[in-house]
Amino acid sequence: xxxxxxxxxxxxxxxxxxxxxxxxxxxxxxxxxxxxxxxxxxxxxxxxxxxxxxxxxxxxxxxxxxxxxxxxxxxxxxxxxxxxxxxxxxxxxxxxxxxxxxxxxxxxxxxxxxxxxxxxxxxxxxxxxxxxxxxxxxxxxxxxxxxxxxxxxxxxxxxxxxxxxxxxxxxxxxxxxxxxxxxxxxxxxxxxxxxxxxxxxxxxxxxxxxxxxxxxxxxxxxxxxxxxxxxxxxxxxxxxxxxxxxxxxxxxxxxxxxxxxxxxxxxxxxxxxxxxxxxxxxxxxxxxxxxxxxxxxxxxxx
Numbered sequence: 001x002x003x004x005x006x007x008x009x010x011x012x013x014x015x016x017x018x019x020x021x022x023x024x025x026x027x028x029x030x031x032x033x034x035x036x037x038x039x040x041x042x043x044x045x046x047x048x049x050x051x052x053x054x055x056x057x058x059x060x061x062x063x064x065x066x067x068x069x070x071x072x073x074x075x076x077x078x079x080x081x082x083x084x085x086x087x088x089x090x091x092x093x094x095x096x097x098x099x100x101x102x103x104x105x106x107x108x109x110x111x112x113x114x115x116x117x118x119x120x121x122x123x124x125x126x127x128x129x130x131x132x133x134x135x136x137x138x139x140x141x142x143x144x145x146x147x148x149x150x151x152x153x154x155x156x157x158x159x160x161x162x163x164x165x166x167x168x169x170x171x172x173x174x175x176x177x178x179x180x181x182x183x184x185x186x187x188x189x190x191x192x193x194x195x196x197x198x199x200x201x202x203x204x205x206x207x208x209x210x211x212x213x214x215x216x217x218x219x220x221x222x223x224x225x226x227x228x229x230x231x232x233x234x235x236x237x238x239x240x241x242x243x244x245x246x247x248x249x250x251x252x253x254x255x256x257x258x259x260x261x262x263x264x265x266x267x268x269x270x271x272x273x274x275x276x277x278x279x280x281x282x283x284x285x286x287x288x289x290x291x292x293x294x295x296x297x298x299x300x301x302x
Contacts, residue, residue, distance in 0.1 A: 091177065094177075095112060097173050122150050123142060171190060171261060172189020176193060183279045186276045187211040197286065227292060246265065
């Protein structure tokens, strides 16, 4: 089971929940509706981006963020919780972004800021296109398509941005969307989503990992890296920690196989495409934790 004592220490403040505005019937078109929803959501829903907690009066949900700097200097982790996502009372968005490299903290901050709005826009456009694609109708299908498009858009945005150097810096991304009892996880990196569910005998909680730690030595990831002429190696002082690197050894490599940015490695097997998974929430499921690899290393589960 995951033990996060620091998690409770970070519950420092309450953010009041406000009711979102309803969109007018005259608004039409996926993009225009999304823009209006984004604007209203930021003003009228609960948005948390620093350590603290959210206790919603309209539901039994309790959401919080805790972030503590480790021993490596700058804390490059960024997180966000957005209840009432898109002015929808039954939707909560959570995002965890772990930066790395000299510009990692800047990149993680930028992704944290742009990801929710982009995801909301892509989700609304997918909804608007249902008439032409009736097969994409389940909540999971809708969110999966929106997530895949959003990850691609965010990565391209970093590439063309003149104000950010993402050539040898980047960030991982782990997001969760809870719509009613539908939970959709999108992951590109080694942060981890774990849900605590009641054991079969009802005497305790059992941790269930909902995401894959995308390391370069995972067989499928390693094969893609090799097919792209990337290099798979370990540093002398970190045996067993596999990295993806350039074929000429021109970088220290990266210990994850999926991430935003890091364009020096994008031609050699590193990708930003997420794995998107689904879970139907039941009464047995008690709480969900999204944690970066630093927190996971401190509190092993299993």
